[in-house]
Amino acid sequence: MRIEELRVGDELFYSGEFLIMRDAAQKRLKEMLEEGKKLPVSLDGAIIFYAGPAKPTKDSFGAIGPTTSNRMDLFLEMLFMKGVLATVGKGKRSKQAVSLCKEYGRVYFLAPSGAAAALAGRISDMTTLAFDDLGTEAIFKVQVKDFPLYVAIDSLGNDVFISE
Amino acid sequence: MDPKIVELLDLYDGPFSSVLRENAAMAKNSGLPICQDTGFLEFFVFQGNEVALEEPIIETLNSAVKNVYTDSPFRYSIVSDPLLNRKNTGDNTPVICHLFPIRGDELEIRFLVKGGGSENLSRLFMLNPSATVDELVHTVVESLRESAARGCPPLKVGIGIGGSSDKAMVLAKLALTRSFDEKHPDKDYAALEERILREVNDLEIGYQGLGTGITAYSVHIETYPTHIAIMPVGLATDCYIARKGRVIFED
Numbered sequence: 001m002r003i004e005e006l007r008v009g010d011e012l013f014y015s016g017e018f019l020i021m022r023d024a025a026q027k028r029l030k031e032m033l034e035e036g037k038k039l040p041v042s043l044d045g046a047i048i049f050y051a052g053p054a055k056p057t058k059d060s061f062g063a064i065g066p067t068t069s070n071r072m073d074l075f076l077e078m079l080f081m082k083g084v085l086a087t088v089g090k091g092k093r094s095k096q097a098v099s100l101c102k103e104y105g106r107v108y109f110l111a112p113s114g115a116a117a118a119l120a121g122r123i124s125d126m127t128t129l130a131f132d133d134l135g136t137e138a139i140f141k142v143q144v145k146d147f148p149l150y151v152a153i154d155s156l157g158n159d160v161f162i163s164e
Numbered sequence: 165m166d167p168k169i170v171e172l173l174d175l176y177d178g179p180f181s182s183v184l185r186e187n188a189a190m191a192k193n194s195g196l197p198i199c200q201d202t203g204f205l206e207f208f209v210f211q212g213n214e215v216a217l218e219e220p221i222i223e224t225l226n227s228a229v230k231n232v233y234t235d236s237p238f239r240y241s242i243v244s245d246p247l248l249n250r251k252n253t254g255d256n257t258p259v260i261c262h263l264f265p266i267r268g269d270e271l272e273i274r275f276l277v278k279g280g281g282s283e284n285l286s287r288l289f290m291l292n293p294s295a296t297v298d299e300l301v302h303t304v305v306e307s308l309r310e311s312a313a314r315g316c317p318p319l320k321v322g323i324g325i326g327g328s329s330d331k332a333m334v335l336a337k338l339a340l341t342r343s344f345d346e347k348h349p350d351k352d353y354a355a356l357e358e359r360i361l362r363e364v365n366d367l368e369i370g371y372q373g374l375g376t377g378i379t380a381y382s383v384h385i386e387t388y389p390t391h392i393a394i395m396p397v398g399l400a401t402d403c404y405i406a407r408k409g410r411v412i413f414e415d
Contacts (some may be wrong), residue, residue, distance in 0.1 A: 003215035011179060014384065024250060040208065044295055052200065052201075052239065052241075053185075053194075053198065053200060053235045053239070053240065054197055054200045054202060054238055054239035055236075057194075057195065057196065057237045058235065060194065060237075061195075062196075062200070062237060062239075063198075063199070063200040063202075063237065063239070064200050065199060065200045065201075066316050067201070067280070067281065068280075068281045068284065071284075071315055079287035086296050089313075090281070090372070090373075091281070091314035091315075091373060092313045092314065093371060110179075110180075110302060110372065110374075112180035112183045112184060112187070112372065112402060113199075113281070113316045113372060113403075114184070114187070114198065114199045114316050114404055114405055115183050115184050115186075115187040115199075116187070116191075116196065116197060116198065116199045116200035117178065117187050117190040117191035117194055117197065117198055117202075118183050118184075118186045118187035119187075120196055121190065127398045128364060133251075134252070135254070136241070136252070137252070138237050139202045148180060148183050149296050150179050150180065150374070151233065160374065161313055161373065
């Protein structure tokens, strides 16, 4: 998958790794950078999935799905500066987020929202990387197989939602 | 899921349609939740004056929610403090509980299992008391034009009109406890519900916010008398799985 070849509206099935993090973890990462501390995880080359998993069952990984990306637009440049290639979430993003994708040549994918039971079946491994105390808001590493994605913002700055 | 949701999902053929249908079937068979955001619990308790309870109702509701969430593969989504210490409570409590005193020997409890995504679409508008119906419709529709794609549409829309600022918001939430086909008893308000639904669907935001299929299932209005100087309008939405319940205990 070459990030720069993807265009808005492309649908694909991704197999590989995501780093999962959401509001609280990104706020903490930002504070650590401001305090000049070393981050507990490397974001270089990562695809960030904005999510917070539910509890696993004995037969399955926990239900999982995207949360609203727009809330985390204020952390997007930090992620790109640390080498993040793409983000995965739900819903439309701000104009600033679209500009950042264009400036850094990155993409934003939608994952299906409210499809958590089906997505749990596409996870093959999950480990906690950092911030265990945040519960579902910790940073996780997850391996996925045939995970459905939809290109919502491409590296040229095209946006499927045409932001206001 | 409500049969109407399943029926409409079967008709949807836009992006992610097959995984959404797979999800509905899988959640039914596997015991996994249909959405990872298993929400916060918001209760609307209508307690008759002849109903005596052994403990405050909110304690009963907190225990029930704690039991269900700790025994199920659900997510704990509640933090104990909103600003200074957002620490997860680890059992999805406390719940939100609204009390409505009524006459008689019945206890009716309605509830919403409310996700955070759609909750962030909530708005309060303090309209001018001389505002027209057109202005109210415009206010609601324009708000949803901006926000609906973030709330996992198709949405269920609740609108509270009147009372005070806080009352209007509670009414908007209470409106979400109605079933899809439960119209306002007043025919003019029922017609207004229909009109707003039509205009919201004309936005063509669609499933997943991607432009295919309906934008809203239904619009529900609740009203209350208000002050001569104000017209509070509360707007609340629920996401495409619109999880709710209702139970009535009779003495």
